[in-house]
Amino acid sequence: MVKIAEIFxxxxxxxxxxxxxxxxxxxxxxxxxxxxxxxxKELTDELGINFVFKSSFDKANRSSLDSSxxxxxxxxxxxxxxxxxxxxxxxxxxxHESYQCEPVAQVADVLQIPAFLSRQTDLLLAAAQTGKxxxxxxxxxxxxxxxxxxxKKVAATDQKILVTERGTMFGxxxxxxxxxxxxxxxxxxxxxxxxxxxxxxxxxxxxxHSGGNREYAFPLLRAALAIGIDGIFAExxxxxxxxxxxxxxxxxxxxxxxILVAANKLFHESRxxxxxxxxxxxx
Numbered sequence: 001m002v003k004i005a006e007i008f009x010x011x012x013x014x015x016x017x018x019x020x021x022x023x024x025x026x027x028x029x030x031x032x033x034x035x036x037x038x039x040x041k042e043l044t045d046e047l048g049i050n051f052v053f054k055s056s057f058d059k060a061n062r063s064s065l066d067s068s069x070x071x072x073x074x075x076x077x078x079x080x081x082x083x084x085x086x087x088x089x090x091x092x093x094x095x096h097e098s099y100q101c102e103p104v105a106q107v108a109d110v111l112q113i114p115a116f117l118s119r120q121t122d123l124l125l126a127a128a129q130t131g132k133x134x135x136x137x138x139x140x141x142x143x144x145x146x147x148x149x150x151x152k153k154v155a156a157t158d159q160k161i162l163v164t165e166r167g168t169m170f171g172x173x174x175x176x177x178x179x180x181x182x183x184x185x186x187x188x189x190x191x192x193x194x195x196x197x198x199x200x201x202x203x204x205x206x207x208x209h210s211g212g213n214r215e216y217a218f219p220l221l222r223a224a225l226a227i228g229i230d231g232i233f234a235e236x237x238x239x240x241x242x243x244x245x246x247x248x249x250x251x252x253x254x255x256x257x258x259i260l261v262a263a264n265k266l267f268h269e270s271r272x273x274x275x276x277x278x279x280x281x282x283x
Contacts (some may be wrong), residue, residue: 001241002190004050004230005247007133007160010109011090018267019231020044020260021110021135021193023054025246026070030079034086035238039253041087046262052110053083054092054233056259071246077107092135105130115139115166115198118150128157135162135232137195140169140203144181151188163188164193164233165224173202173211177220182227191230196221197249198233212249214240218259225266228274232263 003015013019023036037053044051057076071079080091084107092110096117097099104111111127113120115137127134134154138147147163154161163185167175177199185192199220202211221232237243240250251259 002159003159004191005189007162008050008052011050014048016271017048018264019050019052019193020229021052021054021233022236024072024237024243025056025235025250027055027057027076027079028070028244030082032238033079033083035061036236036253037083037087037089039256040236041089043257043260047260049260049264050231052092053080053087053089054112054235055080056085056094057104058094058096061122073103077104081107089230092133095127096122098122098139099271101126101130105160105280109133110135113137113150118142118147121153124150124153125157131160132156133160133162134158135164135193137166137198138181138185140167140175142168144178144184147185148188151190153161161190162193162231163190164195165192165199167199167201169203172189173204175201175203177211177224179223179227182224182229186228193231193233194221194224194229194259195233196224197235197246197251200250201246210246210248212246213264214249214251217249217251218262221259221263225263226270228270 004019005013005015033055057071057073084091090109092112094112094114095104095106110133112135117123118136118139135148165181167177170176182192194216200213200216236252236253236256237250238253240247
């Protein structure tokens with residue numbers, strides 16, 4: 001089993017600490033990113049949580065042609081570089097096309113493969129060839145065991161892999177989280193991340209943009225932590241209603257502290273319980 005500390009060797013990450021990948025869905029401005037980064041950095045330092053700042057320079061899979069896509073590659077990477085230097089945190093951001101991997105890897109520590117693209121061989125190979133961490137998000141149409149093929153494409157070159165559960169299509173405009181997928185994906189041998197905010201998304205729920213059920217994010221997060229995961233992915237914004245994307249599913253920055261306190265407590269309780277179960281031969 002590859003451990004978190006092995007994957008983030010350049011940072012002082014601990015295997016016995018919860019890992020958080022979080023930040024605004026899209027890069028709207030440096031100021032918004034900095035506000036979120038500063039708050040999350042302070043909280044995670046206080047709570048003993050491994051923190052990776054997340055924001056996307058391009059939201060390429062928008063529902064509508066008219067939807068804002070964010071800062072763009074050049075401007076977005078400049079913002080992320082400044083966040084990285086100012087707050088001394090690793091960076092995760094999405095890559096959508098193979099040519100983006102090399103320039104993104106100059107700034108980001110983690111190249112994230114969006115769920116819709118997790119079967120794209122050339123993209124996975126290009127991300128692996130950078131030598132950076134690759135976070136593969138399980139597609140909404142994939143069974144958890146199907147992630148083995150995506151992982152193999154990256155693992156042939158790079159062992160620094162994260163796998164992320166973000167919900168499965170259940171009819172039209174609806175996602176459901178199969179908690180057993182977290183157990184199945186753990187068998188792949190890499191850290192498992194639960195995406196608490198995309199799992200409550202309602203894809204294209206409003207026709208020209210997606211909706212979501214933000215109130216379900218924390219309950220699902222608690223369930224995933226009880227099952228046993230290595231980390232949480234969550235999009236966090238100072239004012240989700242004004243965000244350019246995922247307005248209904250991003251968590252509010254002003255309400256994030258009790259969520260992280262509870263999540264951290266659950267992580268440690270679940271970890272201790274699983275160790276006891278393993279010692280008793282129940283796992």
